[in-house]
Amino acid sequence: MSSTTRAWHLASRPKGMPTDANFELKEVALADLAEGWIRVDNQWLSVDPYMRGRMNDVRSYVPPFEVGAPLEGGAVGTVVESRSPHFKEGDTVFHMFGWRESVTGPAEKFNKVPPLPVEAHQWLGNLGLTGGTAYFGLLHVAEAKEGDTVFVSAAAGGVGSAVVQIAKAKGMTVIGSAGGADKCAWVRELGADVAIDYKAEPVAHALLRAAPKGVDVYFDNVGGDHLDAAFAAARNNARFAICGMIDSYNGGEPYAFRYIMRVIAARIAVKGFIYTDYLPLMGEFYRDMGGWISGGQVKSRETIREGLEATPQAFLDLFSGGNMGKMLVRL
Amino acid sequence: MSSTTRAWHLASRPKGMPTDANFELKEVALADLAEGWIRVDNQWLSVDPYMRGRMNDVRSYVPPFEVGAPLEGGAVGTVVESRSPHFKEGDTVFHMFGWRESVTGPAEKFNKVPPLPVEAHQWLGNLGLTGGTAYFGLLHVAEAKEGDTVFVSAAAGGVGSAVVQIAKAKGMTVIGSAGGADKCAWVRELGADVAIDYKAEPVAHALLRAAPKGVDVYFDNVGGDHLDAAFAAARNNARFAICGMIDSYNGGEPYAFRYIMRVIAARIAVKGFIYTDYLPLMGEFYRDMGGWISGGQVKSRETIREGLEATPQAFLDLFSGGNMGKMLVRL
Numbered sequence: 001m002s003s004t005t006r007a008w009h010l011a012s013r014p015k016g017m018p019t020d021a022n023f024e025l026k027e028v029a030l031a032d033l034a035e036g037w038i039r040v041d042n043q044w045l046s047v048d049p050y051m052r053g054r055m056n057d058v059r060s061y062v063p064p065f066e067v068g069a070p071l072e073g074g075a076v077g078t079v080v081e082s083r084s085p086h087f088k089e090g091d092t093v094f095h096m097f098g099w100r101e102s103v104t105g106p107a108e109k110f111n112k113v114p115p116l117p118v119e120a121h122q123w124l125g126n127l128g129l130t131g132g133t134a135y136f137g138l139l140h141v142a143e144a145k146e147g148d149t150v151f152v153s154a155a156a157g158g159v160g161s162a163v164v165q166i167a168k169a170k171g172m173t174v175i176g177s178a179g180g181a182d183k184c185a186w187v188r189e190l191g192a193d194v195a196i197d198y199k200a201e202p203v204a205h206a207l208l209r210a211a212p213k214g215v216d217v218y219f220d221n222v223g224g225d226h227l228d229a230a231f232a233a234a235r236n237n238a239r240f241a242i243c244g245m246i247d248s249y250n251g252g253e254p255y256a257f258r259y260i261m262r263v264i265a266a267r268i269a270v271k272g273f274i275y276t277d278y279l280p281l282m283g284e285f286y287r288d289m290g291g292w293i294s295g296g297q298v299k300s301r302e303t304i305r306e307g308l309e310a311t312p313q314a315f316l317d318l319f320s321g322g323n324m325g326k327m328l329v330r331l
Numbered sequence: 332m333s334s335t336t337r338a339w340h341l342a343s344r345p346k347g348m349p350t351d352a353n354f355e356l357k358e359v360a361l362a363d364l365a366e367g368w369i370r371v372d373n374q375w376l377s378v379d380p381y382m383r384g385r386m387n388d389v390r391s392y393v394p395p396f397e398v399g400a401p402l403e404g405g406a407v408g409t410v411v412e413s414r415s416p417h418f419k420e421g422d423t424v425f426h427m428f429g430w431r432e433s434v435t436g437p438a439e440k441f442n443k444v445p446p447l448p449v450e451a452h453q454w455l456g457n458l459g460l461t462g463g464t465a466y467f468g469l470l471h472v473a474e475a476k477e478g479d480t481v482f483v484s485a486a487a488g489g490v491g492s493a494v495v496q497i498a499k500a501k502g503m504t505v506i507g508s509a510g511g512a513d514k515c516a517w518v519r520e521l522g523a524d525v526a527i528d529y530k531a532e533p534v535a536h537a538l539l540r541a542a543p544k545g546v547d548v549y550f551d552n553v554g555g556d557h558l559d560a561a562f563a564a565a566r567n568n569a570r571f572a573i574c575g576m577i578d579s580y581n582g583g584e585p586y587a588f589r590y591i592m593r594v595i596a597a598r599i600a601v602k603g604f605i606y607t608d609y610l611p612l613m614g615e616f617y618r619d620m621g622g623w624i625s626g627g628q629v630k631s632r633e634t635i636r637e638g639l640e641a642t643p644q645a646f647l648d649l650f651s652g653g654n655m656g657k658m659l660v661r662l
Contacts, residue, residue: 053596060596061567061596061597223591223592236392242594242595243595244595245591245592245595248592253587254587254588254589254591255587255588255591256584256585256586256587257585257586257588258585260554260576260585260586261554261576261579262603263573263601263602263603264573264574264575264576264603264604264605265384265391265392265603265605266392266603267602267603267604267605267608268601268602268603269600269601269602269603270594270599270600270601270602271594271598271599271600271601272593272594272595272596272597272598272599272600273595273598274595274596274598277598
């Protein structure tokens with residue numbers, strides 16, 4: 001084992017859409033194992049749209065990444081050395097040390113994954129932040145229930161594809177939007193009752209046609225025209241869970257909402273949320289999601305890029321729809 | 332007593348800002364009193380921004396006004412003839428028959444006002460739809476509580492001025508926006524900690540300066556730049572009660588929101604509401620508001636126009652800020 005590893009650093013803060021120049025792969029020292037520390041070699045790295053926000057110099061629900069420092073993010077690896085009584089070599093762990101090959105740190109910064117018979121990368125996908133975001137947003141924020149009509153944007157993405165399947169497992173009618181015929185076909189395969197190709201026509205038109213009686217729930221990953229379409233199509237007392245607004249993460253023109261005034265007449269409840277607020281409910285999530293995965297009601301699909309070098313581009317491709325299902329990097 | 336009366340009718344549907352030509356004052360027959368009916372002569376008519384929505388041919392939470400039919404709206408009058416055991420001559424009643432001198436109808440369409448020592452027009456103001464909207468929106472929709480910092484737009488209007496005073500009576504810090512120095516001075520007289528003159532500078536700048544630690548609650552009467560400012564200034568878990576968006580009632584360009592993405596990081600909850608949904612809570616409202624009025628914590632101010640002929644212009648003036656406090660027509 002070497003005492004160094006390679007890690008992606010934030011070289012500079014992006015303005016608008018990030019480029020390769022904002023990232024730098026550097027050799028960094030690995031601290032020796034203190035008492036209670038472990039060393040982990042990563043197998044899987046997660047790239048997620050929310051990370052774009054941390055590249056800005058803005059205090060938000062998590063501090064911004066620092067320029068010149070390694071990028072943090074979800075990763076799954078194997079314990080290769082342990083000075084903690086709680087971990088042994090070979091344990092699979094999830095952690096947030098991010099885009100790097102190896103890491104050493106105090107044991108409490110790592111989570112041993114629960115003993116479920118799933119592939120390791122699922123802990124970054126349907127059983128991780130991605131699936132948890134879908135689960136808590138749909139069922140706890142939007143309080144979606146059997147019989148509801150649910151609209152979810154970016155339905156072919158990691159979070160969106162989980163929302164589609166959870167909603168179907170719970171007996172809801174699901175309308176998913178995605179860009180292009182291939183993605184729409186997959187959204188239907190996941191069980192969606194209707195898939196809307198937002199590249200083919202204005203999403204508000206398609207949504208009103210797909211749901212002439214309106215929607216009870218909107219799960220927002222996109223913002224902009226998708227959120228406006230949901231305002232247009234909302235039934236009385238509709239609930240919107242605002243998970244992401246990928247349309248706006250890289251700047252651009254603010255969106256002019258035509259239908260936002262329907263919030264009043266339809267008594268729409270719009271609520272933003274952050275996955276980590278729901279960590280106390282992880283037990284419920286593992287129980288339900290574990291059951292759906294083993295029962296075949298929730299399937300996963302990944303877009304996998306190979307090698308640490310591929311990480312920034314995998315991240316950038318999230319913003320041009322380059323992924324079907326969860327985007328991952330395999331080391 | 333004649334068997335006719337005069338009533339304002341919707342002559343045509345406005346496109347954008349209404350004009351005099353959309354309204355017509357006509358003589359109409361008054362139906363004879365059937366068993367169980369009463370006849371009421373109006374003293375006070377209410378003009379309210381929400382009525383603009385009913386002039387469009389759009390089904391909303393209430394049906395649209397019909398072209399050629401009398402306009403409906405809140406009014407207070409005196410029973411002058413009764414064939415109902417529940418009403419006697421001289422009773423003060425509130426009803427929704429609107430912009431007219433007299434009306435006959437079945438007793439169940441009229442509400443005898445509670446026995447509180449207030450002037451009759453209060454039943455259209457702080458003890459009516461206006462005050463009730465403020466009360467339910469602030470305390471039940473936004474769940475504002477002691478210690479919260481509350482931002483309310485159109486704070487010199489009927490609803491807004493009630494929000495300011497209820498919030499102060501409940502121990503909140505209040506920032507109100509209004510157009511011009513006179514209105515701002517009155518908003519401060521009502522007890523607001525800060526009054527923002529939105530005509531003097533962009534409201535987002537003023538709000539962030541007035542509330543450097545942000546706001547917990549926003550009571551929206553305006554939409555557009557005011558709502559966007561509230562997105563910018565929202566603290567974590569802020570609650571927005573969306574009562575009105577007067578900026579948009581007459582059409583115009585949809586507003587491009589710069590700060591709406593903060594819904595996610597700050598976990599903002601935005602909820603539209605309609606006064607009538609809270610009618611089951613009128614007992615609580617009368618108890619609290621009656622107490623505040625008799626205790627001097629809630630004062631009323633009216634902008635009063637004289638005579639039935641003045642009604643459409645009184646309504647139109649709502650959209651150019653022509654009122655301080657509640658706009659009323661006295662017959």
